[in-house]
Amino acid sequence: MLIKELDIPEDIIRFYEDSGIKELYPPQAEAVDNGLLEGKNLLAAIPTASGKTLLAELAMLKAIRNGGKALYIVPLRALASEKFDRFRELAPFGIKVGISTGDFDSRDEWLGANDIIVATSEKTDSLLRNGTSWMEEITTIVVDEVHLLDSKNRGPTLEVTITKLMRLNPDCQIIALSATVGNAREMADWLEASLVLSEWRPTDLHEGVFFGEAINFLGKQKKIERRDKDNATNLVLDTISEGGQCLVFESSRRNCTGFAKTSSNKVVKLLDREILGKLAVMAEEVESTGETDTAKVLANCIRKGVAFHHAGLNSSHRKIVEDGFRQNLIKVISSTPTLAAGLNLPARRVIVRNYRRFDANFGMQPIPVLEYKQMAGRAGRPHLDPYGESVLLAKEYAEFEQLLENYVEADAEDIWSKLGTENALRTHVLSTIVNGFASDRKQMMEFMGSTFFAFQQDTWSLEEVIDDCIEYLAEHEMVVKDESHDPISLSSTQLGKLVSMLYIDPMSGAKIVDGLKKAVNVNDMTLLHLVCSTPDMRQLYMRSADYARVNDFVMSHSDDFIEIPNEFKAIDYEWFLGEVKTAMLLDEWIREIPADDITQHFNVGEGDIHALADTAEWLMHATTKLAELLKVEHSSHAHGLEKRIHYGASPELMQLVSIRGVGRVRARKLYEAGFVSLAELKKAEYSVLSKLVGPKVAANILSNIGVRVKDKVGKSTPINSNTLDTLLDKEQKTFSDFQ
DNA sequence: TTCTGTTGACTGTAGACAGCATGTC
């Protein structure tokens, strides 16, 4: 099917043809045949890179031309900005695009004034909770990666959000995009959508298992030269010799860095001088952004053409690794599942070095087929690689046969709704009441009766769980139920409304409220621990070496905690210690302990510190608001901590740190040099600042606090005025980007 | 003596969404 045959406006056809797209891929054509452009609901269960985005685009453009508005829901922030950037290329058609995620709102006067809005599923839910008016104007909803419905943590939110949207806009077109899964038909039926099911890919994918010196594909073998005792390394070397890149998936961070280290010593021998030179530059960049051990190790690996990638890396390191791989300078990334979904980073060959992963409940477990298929699907860069290969490794013949059968030849599992537990439902039962989707028990059951869970499984068990949730919410004064009515009427309290809007688990809300009421003498640690004790906070794991240290801390700070569980209740106490350990990390963070030290004290990466601080800041914000509502005195204390967690700094730096371009480290330098406030800083000489933080940063800081830099520069140390101009230009640009 | 391989005890285990108001090193 050709683009020009489609029932879409001329200019749009020309746009695609100009960008080299003349013909639709088979699954796309099938979608069109199924009424994609006539507003019909559609579920496309097709591989990544088989043109899902274009499919969604066509439908959105068509709808917008007819006066519609589209919402594009994604599971990850990174994906949201990727799509946002892509859709902004549609600007020539007068299409306005907005983005809304937890850490990034586009500065459009009103998000709803856009034609396409990209948002994460949680953000969408949050927008719904806050009664965003334009939600009712949405005519086309695209749900990317719907198979995430199966995820224990985040599936329920996606499910309820879709249900709410369908309820709100019954005539709305829904386009759901999914990986190939077992029960795609069932999901399509729930969505009242037609189904496009296909394994078609623009680049061939060969899946195989390595055993006995060769990759065994279905029906053929490929011998791999043995240059090292490690098979995965041999596979990597083979790929590079053939001019490809490799993605290696590992089960733990340690293995990740371990493989990068050992394999890099072999890889380096295959690289020429030119590449090594560029890699060295990249390595230096890594080292300049931190003196942590991981930075050094990563830099050393990158010098040899290999990198590792996991959530412990800080964001700049992650970006360097991703970009370096895209530029084909880094030949191998050894990664945890961070790269399995999400980011678009394909490679010639994917090696699944470890198909088992640790689960706290069941020990080492083989990963689901769906997950394997997602990793394998990363193999083969469209239009760049002749084909893609994915390889599992077997140690024995029995294992080899098993892997072939259970992964290569297997079909992905069915998707099962995870909505049916109290933990998953609590927050959604509350928001359903707050938002008026249900004002009595019967309506609640009706609403929940239209979820995928109810579609898929018996509803009687669901009703029981919902009643438990209502009971919990009533007990904690978030919901009032009036049993004199039939059906029992449900309404929300001020507390319930606030908890719903803050987007925290009602259990977190209850814990914080309870803690605030009980707390007697409150200091930083008290509130930090309170926040760390909520289910929304991911606590640190206690390692054997931690017990003594954390326990000592508890003993010497026993007055700081609102409640200390009995030491003989081993499980409770163990949990408590984990919470305290987490609070201790945050405490070091806000006391300006260098990030390098924190990573060592707690055996975490820089990325973990930021992730924890991010969550803590959000929960501390909730604490501030809850304290305000309760009219207890700790609200301003919590507010202060919220800011300190944001910047990771002491109270006396708050003024300096609010200046753009000044973080915890620079603020401390300025403070120690006597510039303790904004007023002091305004009086500062450029030359002095320049010595302190470097010429560029100094100029940047001065311009950011409204001091005319050029005057000051003119008088003191001459600085290349070109540098300064470009600097200021750049500043202007980044600023207007967000206007 | 030095190198290499085996055994057994011990240890540690992936990721990432949300509020609010603007910008780390």
Add this chain to the structure above:
DNA sequence: CTACAGTCAACAGAA
């Protein structure tokens, strides 16, 4: 409460 892989030290046997 589960189970595995990687690491390290101690030691035996080969070179």
